[in-house]
Structures are given as structure tokens and as C-alpha cells.
Amino acid sequence: MGIQERILFEDNHLLVLNKLCGELVQGDATGDQTLADKAKQYLRDTYHKEGNVYLGIPHRLDRPTSGIVVYAKTEKALVRLNEMFKGSAVKKIYWAIVDKVPPQDEGTLVHYLIRDPKPNKSIATPVERKGSKLAKLDYRLIASSKTYFLLEIQLHTGRHHQIRAQLAAIGLHIKGDLKYGASRSNPDGGICLHARKISFLHPVKKTEVEIVADPQHDNLWDAFLQQVER
Template structure:
């Protein structure tokens, strides 16, 4: 279980929350690569001496290159209720993004209409409503800066495909390492500097308020920004 060591942020009988690495798949796709869900199932099987198949529900996902916290459900009841929370927009999600330019305003709200291109696995954020476009809304604020990069804190109000990446690209900002949305170079680990920093919600079974925080990846740039906060 070394691959999960230090990455389990919260666990009880119903939920387990893990800090995902950039470049790691949450669940299986056509690549057939090993997933974070596989690691969590193995952890549960070994730790609790479970026989046969291990149940693990996935109420939400992160893009493969994105790091940060992912919630898994250990029971079907928890999965159904977490799905309802996400659909009801009662889960507060905060992201950190390292971008290449400072926005015109140091804090603000972005409203776009997202159109998804499934063949290219990419989204375009448009300023006006178009057919099949879905409303996308986020708030951002500048929280740290270096000579070259800027750290933005993002509050998501909707959960569209590649929302933060597409909306920032639409206003001329590019997330470090994100080749798909216009950054010129990849990061060494294959990830991008977009991190699911925290999540707040009412526990689906115990009904208590939870806020869970995930540290960003350990590297020189993230560490430099953390030292400013």
C-alpha cells in the first residue's frame, strides 16, 4: 500500500478521500492504465481483510493531469447520497491553478458557455450562448505571484468538462503544463498545475459539515507559492 501512503486525507465507514497525483487516472479508460480506484480497492481489501470483490463508488472525478482530492464511496448508500449532493450543487469545491499571466482583474467571476468536443476530448468556452452550450461559472482571485507565474484560487459553481482549463484559456490564461489548452511546454510528470485544493459538504450519512484539504504536489514552484500564504 506504499502508493497510497500519506495520501488518504479522510476515511470512515462510508467515505474515503485520497490526494490524487497529476497524471493518475481516477477510473479505467481505453488506455488500460492502472487507476487510483484500483489502488483504493486494494487498500480496502488488504486493510480490512475483505473477501471477493470490493465495492467502491465514484461520485466525482478529476481530469487525468489534475491533482488533488477525490472522494470515493465505500457503500452504495453513501454513493447515492453523494451523487445527490453533487447534482444539487451543495458541494463547495476550491481549486488552485498556476497560470502564465496575471488576469486583468485580480479577482472576479467568469461566465461562459461550454461546448464539448468529444472527439478531441476538449472544451471551448464561449462568451455568448450557443446551441448545445452549457453555462459555466467560476470565481477566481489572485493569492500569490512569482516573477513568471501566478497562483489563482478558484471556486467552481458549475462542473463542466475541463471547465477551469477552458474558461481560463478563453481569457488568455494558460495553466502551467497544459498543452491541450495552449501552454507551450509539458510538466515533467505529465500533469498540469491545477490542483483540487479543498472540498466542503455535509456528510451523506452522519450529516456533519466536513471540509477536507489536500496539499499540492511537492515541487519547487508549488513550495514557493505555499511559502507566501
């Protein structure tokens, strides 16, 4: 699927895209083409730009995760977005398909996360430890099938692998997420964690921006989407 079909919002300052599972938001040691590379090429082709194209990256999504990614087309927007994403000015809603029913239909999870760089994982503990960071999220069960359950999650902090680690800590595993205890991988190598909705004050225009992204089409995501939209 091309970039143009995945544009969720665009103006002079922002370009918001629906990332696919497996895409990199920005470059890493693999050297693989990134979503930012594709976005820059789209800007070159569409606006007949030559040479380097400016595109700032104020936040990240894990490679196996899908959903909303915000890029800044101007330096002014990037500086302000960086501050907004650091604080609580950006409201982020995720969808996660998990393998078990949560202990309650809705609730709040509070843990302390410790990042282990060797396996590139975060470990969630109930008590604070040296080097740990507070992690907090709200969840609610919004749809279910015979074997899987769809959670809507609002993040209150933005930690490394936060949702994956916190759900694993209460015995829930995101479909396809082998790193955090899922029983098997997904065919596309991704995980069923999707950045569904984002809302914030436009960094330049100061108007409210609210963006929603549907997950990639497959039988399970489509069935859950139908349930939610009923």
C-alpha cells in the same frame, strides 16, 4: 507514494484521497491501473476483505489534474453523494498556476461551454449556442512569482474541462496544459491544476466535512504554498 500516505479522510462510508498528476480516477480505454484500483487493494489489505470490494465514484478529476477525490465505501453514501455533486451542495476550491496576470485580482467568469469530443476539449464562448452549457467560476490571485501566478478558484458549475477552458478564454494558460495553450509541458506530464479544498455535509452522518489537500512537492508549488501560509 502509497495510498495510506495520501488518505485525507476515512470512515465507514467515505474514503478521500489526494490524487497525483497522471492517475486515473476510474478506468478508461488505456486499461491503466486507476486510483480506484489502488484504493480497493488498500481496503482489501487493511480490512482483510476477500473478493470484490465496493467503491463508488461520485465525481471525477481529469487525469493530468491533482488533488481531492472522494470515493464512497457504501451504496447509501454513493447515492446521496451523486445527488450532492450534481447540485450545489458540494463546495469545491481549486488552485491553478497560470502564465499571466489575470485582468483583475479577483473576478467572476461566465461562459457557455461546448464540448468537442474529437480532441476531447471544451470551447468557452461568451454567448449561448446550441448544445452549450452555462459555466461559472470565481477566481482570485493569491500568490505570484516572476513568471507564474497562483489563482484560487471556486466552481459554481461542474463542466468538462471548465477551469482549463474558461481561463484559456481570457488568455490565461495553466502551466503544463498544452491542450489549452500552454507553451510547454511539465516534466511529469501533468498540469498545475489542483483540487485544493472540498466541503460538504456528510451523506450519512449529516455532519460538516471540510478537507484540504496540499499539491505534490516541487519547487514552484512549495514556494506558492509558503507564500499563502505566511
